[in-house]
Amino acid sequence: xxxxxxxxxxxxxxxxxxxxxxxxxxxxxxxxxxxxxxxxxxxxxxxxxxxxxxxxxxxxxxxxxxxxxxxxxxxxxxxxxxxxxxxxxxxxxxxxxxxxxxxxxxxxxxxxxxxxxxxxxxxxxxxxxxxxxxxxxxxxxxxxxxxxxxxxxxxxxxxxxxxxxxxxxxxxxxxxxxxxxxxxxxxxxxxxxxxxxxxxxxxxxxxxxxxxxxxxxxxxxxxxxxxxxxxxxxxxxxxxxxxxxxxxxxxxxxxxxxxxxxxxxxxxxxxxxxxxxxxxxxxxxxxxxxxxxxxxxxxxxxxxxxxxxxxxxxxxxxxxxxxxxxxxxxxxxxxxxxxxxxxxxxxxxxxxxxxxxxxxxxxxxxxxxxxxxxxxxxxxxxxxxxxxxxxxxxxxxxxxxxxxxxxxxxxxxxxxxxxxxxxxxxxxxxxxxxxxxxxxxxxxxxxxxxxxxxxxxxxxxxxxxxxxxxxxxxxxxxxxxxxxxxxxxxxxxxxxxxxxxxxxxxxxxxxxxxxxxxxxxxxxxxxxxxxxxxxxxxxx
Numbered sequence: 243x244x245x246x247x248x249x250x251x252x253x254x255x256x257x258x259x260x261x262x263x264x265x266x267x268x269x270x271x272x273x274x275x276x277x278x279x280x281x282x283x284x285x286x287x288x289x290x291x292x293x294x295x296x297x298x299x300x301x302x303x304x305x306x307x308x309x310x311x312x313x314x315x316x317x318x319x320x321x322x323x324x325x326x327x328x329x330x331x332x333x334x335x336x337x338x339x340x341x342x343x344x345x346x347x348x349x350x351x352x353x354x355x356x357x358x359x360x361x362x363x364x365x366x367x368x369x370x371x372x373x374x375x376x377x378x379x380x381x382x383x384x385x386x387x388x389x390x391x392x393x394x395x396x397x398x399x400x401x402x403x404x405x406x407x408x409x410x411x412x413x414x415x416x417x418x419x420x421x422x423x424x425x426x427x428x429x430x431x432x433x434x435x436x437x438x439x440x441x442x443x444x445x446x447x448x449x450x451x452x453x454x455x456x457x458x459x460x461x462x463x464x465x466x467x468x469x470x471x472x473x474x475x476x477x478x479x480x481x482x483x484x485x486x487x488x489x490x491x492x493x494x495x496x497x498x499x500x501x502x503x504x505x506x507x508x509x510x511x512x513x514x515x516x517x518x519x520x521x522x523x524x525x526x527x528x529x530x531x532x533x534x535x536x537x538x539x540x541x542x543x544x545x546x547x548x549x550x551x552x553x554x555x556x557x558x559x560x561x562x563x564x565x566x567x568x569x570x571x572x573x574x575x576x577x578x579x580x581x582x583x584x585x586x587x588x589x590x591x592x593x594x595x596x597x598x599x600x601x602x603x604x605x606x607x608x609x610x611x612x613x614x615x616x617x618x619x620x621x622x623x624x625x626x627x628x629x630x631x632x633x634x635x636x637x638x639x640x641x642x643x644x645x646x647x648x649x650x651x652x653x654x655x656x657x658x659x660x661x662x663x664x665x666x667x668x669x670x671x672x673x674x675x676x677x678x679x680x681x682x683x684x685x686x687x688x689x690x691x692x693x694x695x696x697x698x699x700x701x702x703x704x705x706x707x708x709x710x711x712x713x714x715x716x717x718x719x720x721x722x723x724x725x726x727x728x729x730x731x732x733x734x735x736x737x738x739x740x741x742x743x744x745x746x747x748x749x750x751x752x753x754x755x756x757x758x759x760x761x762x763x764x765x766x767x768x769x770x771x772x773x774x775x776x777x778x779x780x781x782x
């Protein structure tokens with residue numbers, strides 16, 4: 243879980259809490275790791291990105307203690323800032339979010355908090371800057387018309403943070419510390435994103451580094467925020483988190499018009515969204531005969547808006563993107579109520595568990611694959627047609643689709659595991675070879691039934707049909723399964739280098755060499771061999 247360092251005095255000042263009140267931090271999910279003098283280090287749940295800063299923790303603590311309850315309004319005034327998004331970023335880093343905050347009184351505490359939340363959001367939500375990257379700029383030296391476009395690596399030069407000479411984008415990737423650290427994010431791109439004003443002043447080279455021109459200091463009064471990324475919803479969520487942090491420090495929030503080629507939007511939107519929560523549902527989950535008034539009180543202490551009724555109308559802040567289902571609201575009520583108040587209930591019967599047949603099989607497969615030098619991974623069951631089918635050289639098939647997907651990358655449930663292998667290898671393509679990974683996970687058929695499968699992949703210059711066949715032979719031997727192979731045609735595999743695993747006339751899985759077109763579709767460069775095993779079929 244992420245750890246956050248902060249000043250204890252700053253937290254007390256922002257929250258209005260007392261020294262004794264800090265003992266209640268663990269009750270709201272903030273674990274104290276260390277305390278040396280004035281410096282506190284706390285551990286935060288990874289899903290609570292809104293508390294990756296002292297401002298976010300103070301906001302929640304004020305509610306938990308009843309000092310300031312309910313939905314925190316963040317007024318947004320219009321500004322004259324405009325971001326013009328050029329068509330050229332579409333295939334590089336297509337989305338940008340923004341806000342303008344004025345009237346700040348920055349101090350050392352605030353600057354450290356800005357740096358800390360950027361670092362934590364980049365590492366977690368941002369997937370090490372690949373998914374989103376944040377730029378915070380002193381707005382005093384830039385024009386109001388900002389251009390976001392992609393350029394050739396040698397086309398634009400500027401002075402990056404921490405250096406006193408101008409470098410072009412290719413040179414930054416080679417010579418700047420951040421360039422070397424994050425160059426992999428732009429692997430395979432012919433053009434790189436750049437943010438500049440209409441006078442040609444460069445604000446930043448996202449997702450790598452800002453320019454010296456817009457360095458934020460204690461003299462900064464007004465800041466311009468940019469968040470670039472590959473997921474529009476996540477970009478908007480991160481903007482709301484940063485904006486709320488600045489507003490809690492007394493900054494005045496102003497909107498920015500973002501002009502895409504297909505239309506304009508205005509950001510930030512701090513209005514949040516509404517949900518309806520049934521009191522009986524809350525009681526059934528918590529097992530407490532709680533009144534509607536008490537539920538409203540608990541939600542307000544968690545900094546939600548709440549209106550009583552047959553169904554409680556709950557207003558969820560924009561920065562709480564972790565609230566996806568009604569059960570999340572019930573959890574917030576339980577936290578505010580206090581887990582220590584629920585009491586203990588002993589089991590009425592003494593029961594002894596035994597390991598199920600599938601669990602035994604999964605353990606045996608895992609031990610065999612680890613013994614063969616593979617690293618285990620765990621990926622999401624959510625996916626999309628592009629990765630499940632098109633990039634694998636297949637036509638889309640009927641799948642279980644999400645009615646209201648949160649992102650364009652998670653629109654359906656996966657039908658097989660190998661695309662997940664490919665996606666993981668893509669995210670780790672900057673690492674040394676060979677890479678040998680496997681996963682035991684659930685797939686969901688068109689009938690909606692969950693099934694267990696195991697998939698494995700080898701990325702190596704020597705990866706071949708023979709190599710993956712030897713893995714299959716050893717695995718089947720470890721599982722005590724007699725089998726034979728039969729030639730198989732599969733669009734994801736090279737013709738003539740794919741085979742089915744057959745036992746007692748049933749297909750237990752398949753293996754072979756991945757098609758070069760599939761390898762390049764996932765932005766990989768080296769040969770790949772892979773297998774997929776139907777675990778439930780091996781039990782019959």
